[in-house]
Amino acid sequence: xxxxxxxxxxxxxxxxxxxxxxxxxxxxxxxxxxxxxxxxxxxxxxxxxxxxxxxxxxxxxxxxxxxxxxxxxxxxxxxxxxxxxxxxxxxxxxxxxxxxxxxxxxxxxxxxxxxxxxxxxxxxxxxxxxxxxxxxxxxxxxxxxxxxxxxxxxxxxxxxxxxxxxxxxxxxxxxxxxxxxxxxxxxxxxxxxxxxxxxxxxxxxxxxxxxxxxxxxxxxxxxxxxxxxxxxxxxxxxxxxxxxxxxxxxxxxxxxxxxxxxxxxxxxxxxxxxxxxxxxxxxxxxxxxxxxxxxxxxxxxxxxxxxxxxxxxxxxxxxxxxxxxxxxxxxxxxxxxxxxxxxxxxxxxxxxxxxxxxxxx
Ligand SMILES: N[C@@H](CCC(=O)N[C@@H](CS)C(=O)NCC(=O)O)C(=O)O
Ligand SMILES: [Fe+2]
Numbered sequence: 001x002x003x004x005x006x007x008x009x010x011x012x013x014x015x016x017x018x019x020x021x022x023x024x025x026x027x028x029x030x031x032x033x034x035x036x037x038x039x040x041x042x043x044x045x046x047x048x049x050x051x052x053x054x055x056x057x058x059x060x061x062x063x064x065x066x067x068x069x070x071x072x073x074x075x076x077x078x079x080x081x082x083x084x085x086x087x088x089x090x091x092x093x094x095x096x097x098x099x100x101x102x103x104x105x106x107x108x109x110x111x112x113x114x115x116x117x118x119x120x121x122x123x124x125x126x127x128x129x130x131x132x133x134x135x136x137x138x139x140x141x142x143x144x145x146x147x148x149x150x151x152x153x154x155x156x157x158x159x160x161x162x163x164x165x166x167x168x169x170x171x172x173x174x175x176x177x178x179x180x181x182x183x184x185x186x187x188x189x190x191x192x193x194x195x196x197x198x199x200x201x202x203x204x205x206x207x208x209x210x211x212x213x214x215x216x217x218x219x220x221x222x223x224x225x226x227x228x229x230x231x232x233x234x235x236x237x238x239x240x241x242x243x244x245x246x247x248x249x250x251x252x253x254x255x256x257x258x259x260x261x262x263x264x265x266x267x268x269x270x271x272x273x274x275x276x277x278x279x280x281x282x283x284x285x286x287x288x289x290x291x292x293x294x295x296x297x298x299x300x301x302x303x304x305x306x307x308x309x310x311x312x313x314x315x316x317x318x319x320x321x322x323x324x325x326x327x328x329x330x331x332x333x334x335x336x337x338x339x340x341x342x343x344x345x346x347x348x349x350x351x352x353x354x355x356x357x358x359x360x361x
Contacts, residue, residue, distance in 0.1 A: 002026070016128055023100065027054060029128050032065055035065065051075055052078055053066035058117060063214070063217065066226055095110075109127070113147055114131040132154055138151060160192075191204070258337065265324070267361045283301070287302065303332040306340070323347065
């Protein structure tokens with residue numbers, strides 16, 4: 001067997017390389033995007049073909065290398081289907097088994113709690129627990145849909161039921177400890193040993209940790225396997241060309257879809273309709289945008305709260321009345337118009353070009 005434990009000092013992340021020496025097929029677990037060249041060299045040095053790049057979850061503290069590894073090696077990216085990483089080639093289910101060559105089996109064990117998509121991987125005598133179980137600790141549960149009670153169940157029912165001598169290889173260790181085992185964690189992990197579910201939840205709800213330094217860039221990037229905006233376009237197109245796979249929609253797609261069902265009017269026509277009177281003008285932008293300038297007599301209902309504000313807006317009580325919607329450039333108002341039509345409004349118009357075009361005119 002070929003096995004390596006790699007460490008990213010910046011984020012205290014462990015990455016694992018597993019390979020079958022006969023077929024030369026290899027897999028990474030949780031590769032980090034700042035080490036891609038080193039990974040490629042390592043694969044070359046060991047004469048390995050990367051077959052899979054697994055994520056234990058959609059990480060909040062670093063960006064994955066999986067999307068780029070896919071581009072450079074053809075490896076398949078694998079994330080649990082609850083992870084929200086639509087671009088991943090394989091949407092993992094609990095119990096899925098992945099083969100390297102004919103003998104090496106990697107089995108996915110669903111261990112949610114740190115996030116809803118967390119998965120551990122069992123290979124031979126060892127389990128890669130990601131952030132579900134650390135040495136003497138566990139991943140936090142205070143963001144990304146985390147749940148302390150779910151994590152308690154995952155640890156006690158899925159991980160602690162493995163053989164005591166199963167080696168535990170975590171996703172991080174903030175003191176650079178490298179390996180533990182199930183028996184040791186069951187007996188000595190301070191969050192779990194001798195603790196009830198309620199005590200565990202109490203501990204987890206009072207950690208008061210600062211949020212990870214890189215969370216705001218990591219989570220959105222990792223939903224796209226770590227690819228940046230430019231790299232995504234190709235990957236999304238490739239994915240959408242596969243007729244079997246669910247389509248990945250972008251905001252632009254949603255706007256185009258909405259535009260097929262609504263009526264749009266230009267600024268000139270809008271001015272004419274306003275002059276004729278008897279039309280409700282709705283600004284669908286955010287409050288700060290409205291404050292910086294608006295079309296006279298328009299009422300502000302930001303797109304995000306439209307569905308909920310409508311019934312308490314007296315001007316919109318009559319669903320047959322003419323309504324002119326605008327935003328900054330015409331996209332949000334198109335979506336808002338489609339929504340209002342779904343809610344039964346029969347005379348809704350969206351202003352093309354939005355307030356920008358209005359100002360220019
Ligand atoms: N200081 C680190 C904290 C990272 C962090 O919050 N890590 C998560 C896993 S993604 C965790 O569960 N940490 C547990 C802990 O710090 O005890 C950073 O900014 O990146
Ligand atoms: Fe994490």
